[in-house]
Amino acid sequence: DTGVSQDPRHKITKRGQNVTFRCDPISEHNRLYWYRQTLGQGPEFLTYFQNEAQLEKSRLLSDRFSAERPKGSFSTLEIQRTEQGDSAMYLCASSRLGTGEGYGYTFGSGTRLTVV
């Protein structure tokens, strides 16, 4: 297992375009999280899946954002009508239910989005 994979690593898009990011978690992990990190800040929680069910969404996740995890494996995060304020690093993390919270999450390397 190579850990949590995110694709693409970098994305530059024009304002108003739609973008989609993909996250492949560690295969035996049934919990998946999306976070956003802007420059000089810590990661901020966006949303959480347990298997295919989206159980929690942050108020940061506006109507332009949607996340899916159709078969409880990989997940996608789509941003519609991108704005310059969406420029950030989007981080995916996964963890395994029942291992104890002490294991924390395993994060991917992130997708850096630049909206021009």
Added chain:
Amino acid sequence: GEDVEQSLFLSVREGDSSVINCTYTDSSSTYLYWYKQEPGAGLQLLTYIFSNMDMKQDQRLTVLLNKKDKHLSLRIADTQTGDSAIYFCADPSGYALNFGKGTSLLVTP
């Protein structure tokens, strides 16, 4: 990260000890975490401490927890240039982790 506070910068000489401090507000947390982020990379879990412990040692890392004051610290012994990175304290809140803004550690030769 509004509920987790960290100092923003720390500079130490190679071989010295580094101490990074954090205060948090959610007193119900079972575990508290320290993550490391190198430039352009994701976050790497460094260590964690169970809330009923005062101290945890893991090789060069020592975590101290003062639950009464909601204060967490990370001590790195014999700091190396490869330890230069941003260090985040994280406090669970429901399913999410609340992160501080991170402490940027610079290790000079």
